[in-house]
Amino acid sequence: MQSIDKKFKKLIKAIEQELVEEIEKEKMRIARSQFELLDSESEQLLMEILKDENFPNELTRKFFDSNGNEISYREQEKLRALIHELVSNGLITLHWGDNLPLYGRIEQKGRSYFERKTQYLILANGGNMSFNYLDEESEKILKELLSNEKFVNVPCFTVPNSYPASAIENLIRLGYLDSKKGVEYLSGGSYVCGARLTQSAKSYDEMKSRVEKYNRGTINNYYGPTGNFQGANISNAQIQIGTKESTQNFSIEYIDEAMKEFSEMANKENLSKEQKEELAELVQDVLEKNKKPNLLRRAIKSLFEFTKEVGASVLTAYLCAKFGIV
Numbered sequence: 001m002q003s004i005d006k007k008f009k010k011l012i013k014a015i016e017q018e019l020v021e022e023i024e025k026e027k028m029r030i031a032r033s034q035f036e037l038l039d040s041e042s043e044q045l046l047m048e049i050l051k052d053e054n055f056p057n058e059l060t061r062k063f064f065d066s067n068g069n070e071i072s073y074r075e076q077e078k079l080r081a082l083i084h085e086l087v088s089n090g091l092i093t094l095h096w097g098d099n100l101p102l103y104g105r106i107e108q109k110g111r112s113y114f115e116r117k118t119q120y121l122i123l124a125n126g127g128n129m130s131f132n133y134l135d136e137e138s139e140k141i142l143k144e145l146l147s148n149e150k151f152v153n154v155p156c157f158t159v160p161n162s163y164p165a166s167a168i169e170n171l172i173r174l175g176y177l178d179s180k181k182g183v184e185y186l187s188g189g190s191y192v193c194g195a196r197l198t199q200s201a202k203s204y205d206e207m208k209s210r211v212e213k214y215n216r217g218t219i220n221n222y223y224g225p226t227g228n229f230q231g232a233n234i235s236n237a238q239i240q241i242g243t244k245e246s247t248q249n250f251s252i253e254y255i256d257e258a259m260k261e262f263s264e265m266a267n268k269e270n271l272s273k274e275q276k277e278e279l280a281e282l283v284q285d286v287l288e289k290n291k292k293p294n295l296l297r298r299a300i301k302s303l304f305e306f307t308k309e310v311g312a313s314v315l316t317a318y319l320c321a322k323f324g325i326v
Helices: 001-034 040-050 056-060 073-088 112-124 136-146 165-171 204-214 231-236 252-268 273-288 294-311 313-323
Strands: 092-097 101-105 194-197
Touching: 040 056, 040 073, 056 092, 056 101, 073 092, 073 294, 136 165, 136 204, 252 273, 273 294, 294 313
Parallel strands: none
Antiparallel strands: 092 101
16 A cells, blocks of 8 residues: 555656646747847847947948948848848838938837847746757757858748758757758758758847856856756846855945946836935945845845835846845
8 A cells, every 4th residue: 555655656756747748838939939049140230230320320331331332232131131130020110222221210029129038038947947959969060050041041941861860860859950840850860951041040049148147046146056046937036145254255346237238227217216226226235245145135025025016017027037045
């Protein structure tokens, strides 16, 4: 009878674990469906556009060099591809005249892109990480595909069958290659596979870097002493910002940089003048307590509690990520 009970408990535990994994996968599926991460070059162009309401004129200038001559056809195609990426993602609206940008508008999705990116990355890189790491062989193949323009810039390509089929299947399974039919095996041990590189593939290095930084919880100078950020449960988070000794490991430069980033984000939040003034005072308190570990922890705790109180979820999440609040 006791043996049956043990087996039953083991079965229940396995089912519970499977349910938890499925819930986490669904969270990430929803998050990814609501946000499309741009590659670094597209992000850079968007940053330039956000600085100038009259951005179509600036885009037009990019089609000419400093002497007023048209840039090369290859450079023009690359620029048009970057612009198309922003338009197709609904970040800007653009109308053309004489094959050059004429007039347009920055959409709300474009204005809020970097704020939404922060929220997305915090969710994606939180304590229950769903980032799909690749083995060394699969990662090498992915980077080789990404380094070849004929694979990156076409809707669909035939995967070279010189690559191991198992590695290609792995890239498809993890969402880095999109293939309607998958790997089709031929006689003689060969195979054929039509696929395209997904946005997850194009942003793999960036996401991997973000994940490693967020998960580097034992390196206190970067992330914080606990390294355990429960992004899905911020509203119920308990304050734990390390011990006196671990708080000492926060460098002065780390705190200064974190508070600078925090203040920049706070300026974009929809808060009242009084709330922003109180936030500024709390930030200043953190900076003043920078050399006193016990007082520093209290100052960070007060700042965290205030962001929760006023409903500034992005700021709350940022503090969780930076200081390992759980």
